[in-house]
Amino acid sequence: MAMPVFLGFLISGLFYRQMPGVIVSGWDRFGQPNGYLPRFWGLFLMPLTSLIMLVLLWLIPQADPLKKNVDKFRSHFDNFIVFILFFLLYLHLLVLAWALGYRFNMVYALILPLAILFWLVGVLLEKSRRNWFIGIKTPWTISSDLVWEKTHRLGGRLFRVAGIIVLGGFLLPDFSFWLAIIPPLLLSVFLTAYSYYWYRKGVGVN
DSSP states (O other): OOOOHHHHHHHHHEEEGGGEEEEEEEEOOOOOOOEEEHHHHHHHHHHHHHHHHHHHHHHHGGOOOTTOOOOOOHHHHHHHHHHHHHHHHHHHHHHHHHHHHHHOOOOHHHHHHHHHHHHHHHHHHHOOOOSSSOOOHHHHHOHHHHHHHHHHHHHHHEEEEHHHHHGGGOOGGGHHHHHHHHHHHHHHHHHHHHHHHHTTTOOOOO
């Protein structure tokens, strides 16, 4: 699980001397650079972020009062962590490639991994069981196993659909940013309301 984190530090160290003093670290929705960092932070901020995320994602479930439920889908959660870490490594490699003089459409480069990310979020949601840290956490899903199940079952399907929508960015490049941003925002609002609906319907409170 720690391999992508290790690779991020290793690659940054190997290419440190070849990098410019200032590294592009951000792009706008049109793929144009709009953020910069000094060389050290441009090379090591992402690996450090990955390391912190790995530690937090490993520790948080251990402190969950409903850890026994997390254990029921822990393998899916661990797979999701691995993908997140490789996703961050991929972003880091794109930053390093740009710093080395390679030019490409950053928006296009992110469409497929974002689509896969949304799809895997959907899978994780469907497999999850009621807990305090992972999933769609509203007062109503936390209060009821049945509300949790209904909300996450639908949420899992919708997030997989969102992943397919993101792929539309290849066909509609001018809208690729919005195709990646709008679906999860709308889903967050909808699923919050959806969980409240089932709670009010009297599905059950644990």
